[in-house]
Amino acid sequence: MIFVQPIAEITVGTSVLAQPFFSFLNHPLLATANETGAEQSSLILAGVLVSLVVIYIASKVGGELCARINLPPVLGELVGGAVVGVSALHLLIFPESGSQAADSLIVKFLETTAGLTPESAASVFSAQSETISLLAELGVIILLFEIGLESDLKELIRVGPQAAVVAVVGVVAPFAAGTAGLIYLFNISAVPAIFAGAALTATSIGITAKVLAEIGRLSSTEGQIIIGAAVLDDVLGIIVLAVVASLAKTGEIEITNIIYLIISAAVFLVGAILIGRFLSPYFVGLVNEMKTRGQLLLTALIFAFILSYIASAIHLEAILGAFAAGLVLAETDKSRELEEQILPVADIFVPIFFVCVGAKTDLSVLNPAVPSNREGLIIAAFLIVTAIVGKVITGFTLWQPGINKLAVGVGMIPRGEVGLVFAGVGSASGALSESTEAAIIMMVISTTFIAPPLLRLVFKDKPDSADEIQLDSATSQDSSSN
Structure with a gap:
């Protein structure tokens, strides 16, 4: 003793x-x-530092390559993650994928350079992976806060009925078709089918806006309808994500539970915005009175984290609170300054999320040479077709004559960063199988790659007064996809 x-x-x-x-x-x-x-503890910190080096290198190399071929950098972050993750190099791997410490090249690097013993490798690997996963979760919260900041609540309120119809059809049609098809054609259980169907709903504002500006159609009637509907799509998509993520946590699907979640998500979003708008003058006054460094950024993050916590506490997703906080603060006279200050924070944390999504995606399940993988390929093909058709038909719901309805539908196709958020949350919740998650990633990549050339193709006629359109408006909206 x-x-x-x-x-x-x-x-x-x-x-x-x-x-x-x-x-x-x-x-x-x-x-x-x-x-x-x-x-x-020192070895865990070393593992986290090496992991962040790998993440940032993968993010910048992939992003730069995509930017140089006029594709969204976020796709490069995803592909970079797939390269360094379980699909290829095994630098950034996670226990939930079934990987062991011995499979991680970072762990082997620590054993060689930092004196990590085989006895401690498993615990260090687990702690390092958990830390990176937490940083990735923080990244997606900051991403949705940034998207909320870059949205215009007044414009959302003023969106015309045509954009609203396109948005609603663009959410309901792919969601219903995707979910029903996965359940009845592929015998996938209800929760992952609903999650995959929900991943089909959102539209990437940044990608579409940039292409419309480049071809001189951002200010056209079709362009305004597309952008308005895409903004509404994001709001509806975040509510859908909050609902299905909560369903994934409980594992139960009950009509009363779904109704409760939808109502609570809507009430929370509307209530947070109304209360936030009431409190926003006090927020500005408090920031103006403070004399310390970082007063605006830290106060805004406190507000965002409080709303995120409240959303989590009532069994919704934290990202819904972050988005609501962004919408509220976008209405203050500090919004432009806050957007500039949040960018460096987003540049640090958001790539961690996207690279981790790619790293956790085992693309080997889509190898057609393996017979057991062929179902995943068929699911991916089904999701891609459903994603394209489900958005293209939205243009044909418009009643106003003289509108290029096909162009409106095509403009709604790209999923971009919002689709990756669905895949990442689904993966973290454990609701998606490897093949279903990989199929969703393939759908996001395919729709994002195919939309820009298709959009240029459907706008064949000469643009009207397009030369005066500034790319800055599209670039500012596109920053949410980085």
């Missing part, structure tokens, strides 16, 4: 410290435990 050893035998340098309390602290067994704990 530790306490029966004579105090005289446990001195620490001098007899002055030979007291029972200090003697206990200096016991060899406890000292060894403390040294082991400190050493393990």
Whole structure:
């Protein structure tokens, strides 16, 4: 026993410290435990640092390559994650994918350079992976806060009935077709089918806006309908995501539960916006009175994290609270300054989320040479067709003559960063199988790649007064996809 050893035998340098309390602290067994704990913490930190180096390199290399061929950088982050993840290099892997510490090249690197022992490898690998996953979750919260900041609540309220019809049909049609098809054609259970169907609903504002500006159609009637509907699509898509993510957590699908979740999501979003608009003058006044560094950014993040916590506490997704906080603060006279200040924070955390989504996606399940993978390929093909057709038909719901209805539908096709958010949340919740998650990723990639050339093709006629359109408006909206 530790306490029966004579105090005289446990001195620490001098007899002055030979007291029972200090003697206990200096016991060899406890000292060894403390040294082991400190050493393990140091190794965990080292693993996290190396993981972040890998993530940022993958993010920038992939993003730069995509930017140079006029594709969204977020796709490069996704592909970069797939390269360094379980699909290829095994640099960034996670236990939930079935990987072990011995499979991680980062763990092997720590064993070679930092003295990590095989006995400690498993615990260090688990802690390092959990830390990166938490940083990725923080990244998606900041991403949705940024998207909310870049949205215009007044424009959302003023969106015309045509854009509203396109948005609603663009959410309902692919969601219903995708969910029903996965359940009845592929015998996929209800929760993952609903999650995959929900991933078909959103539209990437940034990608579509940039293409419309480049071809001189951003200010056209079709362009305004597309952008308005895409903004509404994001709002509806986030509500749908909050509902299906909550369903994935409970594992139960009950009509009363769905109705409760929809109502609670809508009430929370509307209530947060109304209360936030009431409190926003006090927010501005508080920021103006503060004299310390970072007063605007930190106060805004406190507000966003509070709403995110409330959303989580009532069994909704934290990202819904972050989005609501962004919408509220976008209405203040500090919005432009806050947008500039949040960009560096987003540049640090958001790539972690997208690279982790790619890293966790095992693309080997789509290898047609393996017979068991062919179902995943068929599911991916089904989702791609449903994603395209489900959005193209939205243009033909418009009643106003003289509108290029096909162009409106095609403009709604790209899923971009919003679709990746669905895939990432679905993966984190455990609702998606490897083949279904990979199929969703393939759908996001395919729709995002195919939409820009198709949009240019359907706008064959000469643009009207397009030369005066500034690319800045599209670029500012596109920053939400980075």
